[in-house]
Amino acid sequence: MFWNREMETISGADLEALQLSRLKWTVHHSQNVDFYRRKFRDAGVTPDDITILADVEKLPFTYKKELRDAYPFGNIAVPMKQVVRIHTTSGTTGKPTVVSYTRQDLDNWSELIARNLTMIGLTDEDIFQNAVNYGLFTGGLGFHYGAEKIGATVIPSATGNTKRQIEMIQDFGVTAIHCTPSYGMHLAEVAEEMGATLDTLRIGIFGAEPWSENMRKELEERLGLEAFDSYGMSEMYGPGAGFECPEHDGLHIWHDCYLAEIIDPITGERLPDGEKGELVVTPLVKEAMPLIRYRTGDITRIIPEDCPCGRGKKIARITGRADDMLVIRGINVFPSQIEHTLLSIPDVGDQFMVYVDRINHLDEMTIEVEINRKSFSGELADLARLQKTVAGAIKEALNLRTTVRLVEPGSLPRFEGKARHVVDRRNEIW
Numbered sequence: 001m002f003w004n005r006e007m008e009t010i011s012g013a014d015l016e017a018l019q020l021s022r023l024k025w026t027v028h029h030s031q032n033v034d035f036y037r038r039k040f041r042d043a044g045v046t047p048d049d050i051t052i053l054a055d056v057e058k059l060p061f062t063y064k065k066e067l068r069d070a071y072p073f074g075n076i077a078v079p080m081k082q083v084v085r086i087h088t089t090s091g092t093t094g095k096p097t098v099v100s101y102t103r104q105d106l107d108n109w110s111e112l113i114a115r116n117l118t119m120i121g122l123t124d125e126d127i128f129q130n131a132v133n134y135g136l137f138t139g140g141l142g143f144h145y146g147a148e149k150i151g152a153t154v155i156p157s158a159t160g161n162t163k164r165q166i167e168m169i170q171d172f173g174v175t176a177i178h179c180t181p182s183y184g185m186h187l188a189e190v191a192e193e194m195g196a197t198l199d200t201l202r203i204g205i206f207g208a209e210p211w212s213e214n215m216r217k218e219l220e221e222r223l224g225l226e227a228f229d230s231y232g233m234s235e236m237y238g239p240g241a242g243f244e245c246p247e248h249d250g251l252h253i254w255h256d257c258y259l260a261e262i263i264d265p266i267t268g269e270r271l272p273d274g275e276k277g278e279l280v281v282t283p284l285v286k287e288a289m290p291l292i293r294y295r296t297g298d299i300t301r302i303i304p305e306d307c308p309c310g311r312g313k314k315i316a317r318i319t320g321r322a323d324d325m326l327v328i329r330g331i332n333v334f335p336s337q338i339e340h341t342l343l344s345i346p347d348v349g350d351q352f353m354v355y356v357d358r359i360n361h362l363d364e365m366t367i368e369v370e371i372n373r374k375s376f377s378g379e380l381a382d383l384a385r386l387q388k389t390v391a392g393a394i395k396e397a398l399n400l401r402t403t404v405r406l407v408e409p410g411s412l413p414r415f416e417g418k419a420r421h422v423v424d425r426r427n428e429i430w
């Protein structure tokens with residue numbers, strides 16, 4: 001099903017012409033922002049240098065730090081009275097990045113969510129529980145208006161009070177739920193404890209953090225639904241930029257709204273389709289906060305083949321952020337690889353924490369993982385065997401020796417929003 005068939009399936013010369021005209025508009029429009037004028041001057045380019053799509057490579061990259069340094073409103077390209085909403089990124093240190101929206105931006109954003117939801121089969125018959133934070137985080141309001149646009153019945157349940165969330169699913173006959181994958185796992189856990197069945201649920205939309213194929217299997221089995229991956233970031237409006245279709249093999253980026261490139265994160269060189277690198281995005285219709293070749297920090301690749309669903313090329317599931325990647329004794333490790341490995345061992349649960357320390361100048365990684373009480377027998381000898389199995393599986397997957405600690409079910413932190421599985425203590429001064 002299509003929400004906007006013409007735009008979703010536009011391809012070939014028509015797509016290129018549309019992208020080029022929108023790119024030219026975006027580049028000119030960016031010149032309303034001081035720091036873009038400065039960047040273009042420093043790079044020796046002008047908006048008129050864009051004559052074909054490939055000219056995008058002449059433009060300088062934009063970095064997260066530049067948007068943050070413009071705090072609060074220095075990255076806005078329209079008069080403030082045209083800004084009808086702001087959100088902010090969840091900066092953990094210092095000031096966050098302010099992201100702003102004109103009325104047209106909000107319309108564009110809900111159009112994208114409407115396309116995504118229609119693509120996965122949601123209609124005005126669905127009852128949609130939006131179990132994400134409704135504040136400055138873009139996941140709440142972003143999905144809310146998109147789901148209303150297609151006429152679904154929206155329950156703005158937000159996060160927290162997990163038992164009540166489960167009662168809502170049952171009492172309101174919820175058919176589709178949106179939350180982070182880690183909160184989805186927690187919902188499953190609490191529903192199992194309550195002995196609650198969630199028969200009406202058929203679709204789960206999970207995003208805002210990396211998750212693995214094994215996690216998909218768990219979510220689908222335990223919640224009894226079909227799980228879809230949703231990707232986005234505040235700077236690109238929020239959720240809606242990338243979304244899985246029923247093929248479940250990569251995420252559609254809306255090509256009429258975003259120009260996507262993959263680059264080598266170290267050299268900045270553009271990589272051919274199929275090769276893994278950092279996603280760089282130039283949104284083509286953003287008014288309040290235009291972005292030029294924005295360095296997302298997210299690692300993925302463009303899948304070279306067109307998707308059979310008719311919506312063109314996709315990007316592969318995001319494996320993590322370039323800055324989430326841990327380098328342990330010279331080996332690159334993404335937390336999503338650890339999660340994937342742990343989920344393949346039935347005797348451990350899905351909850352884990354990773355600690356990285358530097359001991360005697362050597363990086364040491366410790367993984368704490370909860371035992372799965374349901375499948376584990378509880379004998380002491382078995383415990384030692386299980387510990388060995390986990391360490392062996394991690395060694396095989398990552399080629400890395402780790403210390404594994406098995407901990408009691410329920411003892412590790414649960415997350416309502418984005419999970420934080422890694423504590424890197426290498427730079428802490430003791």
Ligand code: DLL
Binds near residue numbers: 209211233320321
């Ligand atoms: O997380 C927007 C969002 C809300 C997306 C709800 C999906 C669902 P930020 O808080 O700005 O925005 O965080 C953006 O989160 O650069 C990725 O590193 C990560 N991320 C988001 N979705 C995924 C995903 C929202 N599906 C940052 N897979 C991005 C992997 C994801 N990582």
